[in-house]
Amino acid sequence: MNRIETFLPIVAWGKAYNRSVLTSDLVAAMIVTIMLIPQSLAYAMLAELPPEVGLYASILPLVAYAIFGTSRVLAVGPVAVVSLMTASVVGQVAAQGTADYLTAAIVLALLSGVILVLMGVFRLGFLANFLSRPVISGFITASGLLIAASQLKHIFGVPVKGDTLPEIAEGLLSQAGNANPITLVIGIGVVAFLFFARTRLKGLLNRTGLNSRLSDIITKASPILAVAATILIAGAFDLADHGVVLVGSIPRGLPVPGIPAFSLDLVATLAGPALLISAIGFVESVSVAQTLASKRRQRIVPDQELIGLGAANIASGISSGFPVTGGFARSVVNFDAGAETPAAGIFTAVGIAIATLFLTPLLANLPQATLAATIIVAVLSLVDFKAIGAVFGYSKADFAAMATTILITLFWGVEPGVLSGVLLSLALHLYRTSRPHxxxxxxxxxxxxxxxxxxxxxxxxxxxxxxxxxxxxxxxxxxxxxxxxxxxxxxxxxxxxxxxxxxxxxxxxxxxxxxxxxxxxxxxxxxxxxxxxxxxxxxxxxxxxxxxxxxxxxxxxxxxxxxxxxxxxxxxxxxxxxxxxxxx
Amino acid sequence: MNRIETFLPIVAWGKAYNRSVLTSDLVAAMIVTIMLIPQSLAYAMLAELPPEVGLYASILPLVAYAIFGTSRVLAVGPVAVVSLMTASVVGQVAAQGTADYLTAAIVLALLSGVILVLMGVFRLGFLANFLSRPVISGFITASGLLIAASQLKHIFGVPVKGDTLPEIAEGLLSQAGNANPITLVIGIGVVAFLFFARTRLKGLLNRTGLNSRLSDIITKASPILAVAATILIAGAFDLADHGVVLVGSIPRGLPVPGIPAFSLDLVATLAGPALLISAIGFVESVSVAQTLASKRRQRIVPDQELIGLGAANIASGISSGFPVTGGFARSVVNFDAGAETPAAGIFTAVGIAIATLFLTPLLANLPQATLAATIIVAVLSLVDFKAIGAVFGYSKADFAAMATTILITLFWGVEPGVLSGVLLSLALHLYRTSRPHxxxxxxxxxxxxxxxxxxxxxxxxxxxxxxxxxxxxxxxxxxxxxxxxxxxxxxxxxxxxxxxxxxxxxxxxxxxxxxxxxxxxxxxxxxxxxxxxxxxxxxxxxxxxxxxxxxxxxxxxxxxxxxxxxxxxxxxxxxxxxxxxxxx
CATH class of the missing domain: 3.30.750.24 (STAS domain)
Incomplete structure (x- = not known):
């Protein structure tokens, strides 16, 4: 590989591009697009941002990653944990729903992008290694619980504020009497359907004689089925008049590239959180990319990955998006659907752009409860209690760091959770080596x-x-x-x-x-x-x-x-x- | 050893006490007392405290250490580096010369004592190990330079304020025109005499046929000779009238045990610095104690040493003293003079108490320049440029931590100096192990x-x-x-x-x-x-x-x-x- 190909991986794979690869990439892109539309809306909602911001964050960032990233199949875009962190950080500097809130989310994406690119240029990727696996695993489990809890308000159809488990629980309890029954039915119905789809549907379809790959695709598309069905129901029965909160009208058209005016104070406030979000996003993304690359004996270059993800975040920021990273489920779908090059990501971006231009009017009747249900089902798969037990059995020091991360994340917040986990794991490591055997x-x-x-x-x-x-x-x-x-x-x-x-x-x-x-x-x-x-x-x-x-x-x-x-x-x-x- | 002997080492050595040991201890105590009188006054001056505070810090703390400490020969009391740190820390919370300044110094000693005892009880002595040797060595060298520079004002007889090298240099330059010529002559004269005593006197005395041990004692007593000579000169020529600053009248009598009233705010402010002073003092003291104990195949128990030094600092605090620790030169003299048990420390305390009761009137005519000269000569032996070269040759990472400590100590202050050294050495260690060979x-x-x-x-x-x-x-x-x-x-x-x-x-x-x-x-x-x-x-x-x-x-x-x-x-x-x- 020459120097240009090292810094622009697109040059390397672009040279060998041909019609057969094009077909594979197009098929994969179509499937990922169908999966990404509801995810984009849902994670924007999780980040307390307008739905179109989720779509914007799924267009240019994918193109930027395709140019600079080293994974052939990583699918970037909004993801659950990073969206939660965005909501938590931005909620501290601006009121939800204001222009300042959106500006802060955009600045967070830009900062995160700049930090990732700089880390890549200065080869500082190793810094992310100081996030030990028990800390990350504990953090993701706690985040999953926190995200699921935070989405219950949409299932109940009540307004609840709060960044920690006790705050959310208190809000839900005090509002339980005001729950909207129809919203509740939709929310619980979609959750039940998605759990069924995830655990049983594929087996049933296989037994009907459908080929395994097709039934797999149908299973993965179940969230879009739920979306379509609840849109039709909400429209047919005028559910908005019955107090069901819908997504509402989404502006048509693509984002105009640009950067909103912001203060240096805002940059100073967001720099620390941006570093944390970058680190978490990078670690998760690289681990997905590495796993998928190994299956085809391909190679991931972690420091170049930083540049790829940084470019994606900068692209998100200049197109009114919010922080993004490589998503696990999405990348696996892309891989399984046969994506061979990052061009699949570019085609996915085109798909989302077309959806943003032409499909948004169809989404106005989508109940928020449906999105909340897709989030809840997606994030509960992040919760890994078995891992906690395994770590407990293997190493008490690692378990201490993990338990601290989980408890502090749930009861104090995401940033203190990660930070205390990192500091405790470093302290315990130093303690261990300070009293050698x-x-x-x-x-x-x-x-x-x-x-x-x-x-x-x-x-x-x-x-x-x-x-x-x-x-x-x-x-x-x-x-x-x-x-x-x-x-x-x-x-x-x-x-x-x-x-x-x-x-x-x-x-x-x-x-x-x-x-x-x-x-x-x-x-x-x-x-x-x-x-x-x-x-x-x-x-x-x-x-x-x-x-x-x-x-x-x-x-x-x-x-x-x-x-x-x-x-x-x-x-x-x-x-x-x-x-x-x-x-x- | 039973449990009582572990926590009260005095019980162990007290049981075997006899007349021959008593004689050895008494001789050693006399020699150490003669050495300690000028040191007590000098280090109180370095800490910007009244001279009697230095004497108070050399009475009860010695008794407390004799009861709880595990070294047979460690001589505790005021030492140069800890006195400098005291001046730097206390100077930030109170104006020099006020009652608040003295109160802060006393609280610092008490806090330091409590921290040391707690570390001992909870066996946290290992925490001091995170001060790497290059960091300590760099810190001591920088402190030595800083102390020597800070004492030049007394040699010139001009008022200069400042905690960093640039501040001190600027102050001295702007005041150089106001130097008092007589003070300068005394200061330079004493420095020259003490350097001569340190480098040549012993050899000369040996050549006159004096036995080696006696000539060693005379050499070690040279500061007291300088003190006596300059007191006589200052009295005879009424030097106070010629602008020479003298120690002045020192209150006779022993300190009344007690604790001054202080605020919790003060405790909160001083807690961090107290931890740092405790750690530096402990590391230095244990290293001296360990070295001397090995010569007689005796044993030091680091966690019990924490309790011993903690008790000494608490004793210092309740007798109007300031932070103390084991001194290198003083302990070596105690060892060489034949001290066999900590009883020598108790006898030294009695010696200093007698001096405080009866000799203080004699010290009124002592020029401050004499004390400054004894400090300068003592601390320049702490400056170890050879160690810097050796570390540079052996390990660039260690050198980086050392150089950072030295530069930040000299140009920013003692606390940021130590802290940045510790953090950098930890970071470099983690970096090294993060990219293993x-x-x-x-x-x-x-x-x-x-x-x-x-x-x-x-x-x-x-x-x-x-x-x-x-x-x-x-x-x-x-x-x-x-x-x-x-x-x-x-x-x-x-x-x-x-x-x-x-x-x-x-x-x-x-x-x-x-x-x-x-x-x-x-x-x-x-x-x-x-x-x-x-x-x-x-x-x-x-x-x-x-x-x-x-x-x-x-x-x-x-x-x-x-x-x-x-x-x-x-x-x-x-x-x-x-x-x-x-x-x-």
Missing amino acids: MAVVGLVPGTEHFRNINRHKVVTDPPILSIRVDESLYFANSRYLEDRIAALVSDSPDIRHVVLMCPAVNDIDASALESLEEINHRLKDAGIAFHLSEVKGPVMDRLKKTDFLEKLTGKIFLSQYEAVTSLRTVPYTGAVMAPAMMAS | MAVVGLVPGTEHFRNINRHKVVTDPPILSIRVDESLYFANSRYLEDRIAALVSDSPDIRHVVLMCPAVNDIDASALESLEEINHRLKDAGIAFHLSEVKGPVMDRLKKTDFLEKLTGKIFLSQYEAVTSLRTVPYTGAVMAPAMMAS
């Missing part, structure tokens, strides 16, 4: 292996203390090493040699080097020689650049066995021994 | 060793990709592993087996486990089997608790050699192989 080891009889004296029947030599440390040595754990060795030595007056076994030490930083010097110095004062064994090549290379090896009272041994067999015959005399040997 | 390895012909294919002449088998990862796998680096393996596989269409060599993997967290599952899943989709080799026992134990080993398309091999020899004869068929083997 260390074992006093002895020789397993009849072998050359050394094992923990507390776990195995081993032979030790009282004048020789062999310690294995199972962690790289760095500032957070180097003093712990000092303390442990000091304690072990002060407890055993017979010791004449201390051998530190380093097969798991991948790095020794300046603090740890100083600790080793201290240990050497203190042991020397106590008449004990200090040796190292099984030091790795790169670590040895750096030690050689210092005067540590000259000051060392003992030797560097290639293996612990060599250390112990050699020291048994050489009582320590207090003087510095022969020059330290070189380890490989 | 990974190598594609091959077999060294004629051996069973596998080495990096880029560094060694090795044999590889095109269908087998062997990758060694040199870091524990956790959330910050697990996606990097996914990306690297995906990239390597997409570049080599011949690959049928991927073997991940894990001898340096000390831990696999939940994120990394999920990454391994992803890798396994994606490789399976691409028709490639995924194997692990040389997995450590504790890591294997945790993997066995999950269903990863059942899902794994390949095996777990005891050694990489076994993996490659076994896979060469078994082409991967796409099906899951025999149940994964157990590694030890």
Whole structure:
């Protein structure tokens, strides 16, 4: 790949484009378009934005990603979690329904786009790795619950405000008496139908003899069926007159590219949240893209993905849209429907543009309860209680970070939820590495292996203390090493040699080097020689650049066995021994 | 040791106390008292506090540490760096010379004491480990320079305010014309004498036939000689009338135990700085204590040290003192003078108490320039440019943290200096572990060793990709592993087996486990089997608790050699192989 193809992946796949690929891409695009229309409207509603904003966010962003993105099949657009975060962030700076609210959502998309592009240009994609999986998984589960709860107001047909579970629950309870029965019937009906479609429909269709792929497509299209049916019902029975809230008239026509006037204050306020939304969106999107790419042995370039998603968000911002990213369900549909290149995304954009131009009058009678029902069914699949149990069984530290993320997201909000999860997982990781596993080891009889004296029947030599440390040595754990060795030595007056076994030490930083010097110095004062064994090549290379090896009272041994067999015959005399040997 | 002796070390050493130990302790206490009198006055001046506060901080704190501390020879009291930090912190909440200023200093000592005790009780001593050595070393060097600069005003005899190098330099330059010539002569004279004493005097005395220990004591007592001489000169020539600033009358008598009235606001403001002062003081003190204890094969218990130092600070606070910690020079003198138990500290406290009661009138004529000179000479020994060079040569990341600490301390202040150093060193550590060293390895012909294919002449088998990862796998680096393996596989269409060599993997967290599952899943989709080799026992134990080993398309091999020899004869068929083997 040449330089242009690296930065503009469209050039690479565009060169090989042909009629057969075109057919595959067109078919996939049609299916994704049908799926994306209700999703666009629903996620705009979730973000508390007008419905057309959802459509706008599903046109230009798809084209921008097709030009700059590296996944062949990722379908970008509005997604549930990012829409929830948008509502939460924008709701803090402007009142819902005002022009300021829309402006803030647009600025959030632009900022998010700029941040992603900059991260890509400066190759900062690794920063997203500090979102650990239990934190993301917990966050997505909590977000799913929060989104589902937030949509209940549309099912009940009552106004409820609130960003946290207690606020939403309180609002719903106080408004329960005002629920609109017809809205409730539509909402519960659609939820029931979609659950049925998701769990049973495909099996039923297969049994009728329909081929598997077609029945799959029908199943995936069930939300559009629900949309069409409820539009017809609402129109036929004039449900608006019975208090059912409908989507209402959506402006026809495409968005005029441009940027609304905004203040620098707004940018300063939204910069932090934009970074968080970018990180969450990027992590989710790359994980989808990577999974799908592997199936065809294709390659995702994470730093270029940042540029692709950044371009998509900038495109969303300049076309009056809101933050977007790669969606999981949508991308899987695109992949299964046979999309071969990002051109499928461009064709999808054309499809949505046509819908925006010609189909919007048809959507006026769509009940909001139908959209809420599609959201609820979609997001409940994000809720993964099994993952919580699995993490609990595997690692208590990871579980603590996950549980904190979930609880704080539900009861305090999405931003504090993610942030506290990230900080706690970093703190726990640092804590773990600050108290590395260390074992006093002895020789397993009849072998050359050394094992923990507390776990195995081993032979030790009282004048020789062999310690294995199972962690790289760095500032957070180097003093712990000092303390442990000091304690072990002060407890055993017979010791004449201390051998530190380093097969798991991948790095020794300046603090740890100083600790080793201290240990050497203190042991020397106590008449004990200090040796190292099984030091790795790169670590040895750096030690050689210092005067540590000259000051060392003992030797560097290639293996612990060599250390112990050699020291048994050489009582320590207090003087510095022969020059330290070189380890490989 | 029983429980009482663990929490009250005085009980342990008190039981074995006898006349011979008493004699040793008394001699050491006398020498330390002589050294501590000018130091107490000087560090109180450095903290911008009245001189008697320095004396108060050298009485009860020593007794408290003797009861609760675990070092036999640590000499606590006011020290340079902590005094500078006190001045910087307290100067931000109260005007120097006011009652509020003194109250803030006392509250700082109390808070610092409570924080240290709580850290000790909850065994949080490890938190201090996050101060890496390059950060501490850089901070101490910068503090030394800053302290020396701040004392120049007393040498010139001019009023200068400022907490940073530029502020101090500007103040000194604008006031240079007002310098008092007599003060300047005294200041420069004492600095010159003390430098001479420090570098030459001992050698000269030794050559006159004096025994080494006595000449050492005389050298260490040189500051008290300078104090005595300048008091006599100032009195004889009425230097106060010539504009030389003297210490002035110091109230006679011991402090009345008690706590001044203070607001909760003050506590909230000082809590953060108190934590920082506690951490710096603790790290310095423990390192001194550990070094001296090792010489006699004694033992320091870091968590109990926190309690000892905390008790000392609380004692300082309730006796109108300011924050204290273990001093390096002073403890070495105590050790060299033969102190055997903390009783020497109690005797020193008695010495300082007697001085406070009876000697203070003699100190009224002491020029401040003399004290400033003793501070300058003492702190310049803290400045360690050689350490900066050594760190630069050993590790650029450590150097970056060190340089940042030094520059921000000098040009912005002590608190931002330490904090930015700590945060940068954590960030750099996390960055390093987030991109672990990974190598594609091959077999060294004629051996069973596998080495990096880029560094060694090795044999590889095109269908087998062997990758060694040199870091524990956790959330910050697990996606990097996914990306690297995906990239390597997409570049080599011949690959049928991927073997991940894990001898340096000390831990696999939940994120990394999920990454391994992803890798396994994606490789399976691409028709490639995924194997692990040389997995450590504790890591294997945790993997066995999950269903990863059942899902794994390949095996777990005891050694990489076994993996490659076994896979060469078994082409991967796409099906899951025999149940994964157990590694030890």
